[in-house]
Amino acid sequence: MQMSNLDQLYRSVIMDHYKKPRNKGTIEGSNVSIDMNNPTCGDRIHLTLQVEDGIVSDAKFEGEGCSISMSSASMMTQMVKGKTTEEAVELAHVFSDMMLGKEHDEDLDLGDVEALSGVAQFPARIKCATLAWKAMEKGINENK
Incomplete structure (x- = not known):
């Protein structure tokens, strides 16, 4: 597959998660709840996790931000469940x-x-991509 085709595929995956986010919403009665934002660009996230016996049984998010920030949150919630x-x-x-x-x-x-992975080529966008991941890590660490 040519690099331009791979780039297009990656863009398609990102836009799919942005337009149809997975795990959007909040978990009622969650035992991990964290709010974070990126003051540089205005991205913000409210992340809720349900952690039971050391396992992330559910993960949901709400927020506003660019396609990279919101698609990363969607992907992260899928990955950690x-x-x-x-x-x-x-x-x-x-x-x-x-x-x-x-x-x-x-x-x-x-x-x-x-x-x-291509976000690494754009240093200004790295904070967008990592916002949800940092929120998840902070929430888990604060819950211990």
Whole structure:
């Protein structure tokens, strides 16, 4: 597949998550709730998680922001469901490394999240992509 075709595929995945976000909303009675924003561009997120016995059983978000920020939140909520809190935080670190252009374990299946790898080429957009992930990590760490 040519790079331009791969770029187009990645753009399509990002726009799909932006236009039809997964896990949009809030979890009534959630035991993790966190609000974060990116003052540089105005992106904001309200993330709720249900953590039971160290496992993220549900994850939802609400917010406003650019397509990268909101699609990243959609992808993140999908990815962390069913993971232990340690696995979820580790995924946040892997995602952060990917945004910084660092190598990550190629055997790790990132699914749709891989579509955001190109954001690393645009330093001003990295904070947009990482907002939901940082919120999830902060929420889990504060809940311990």
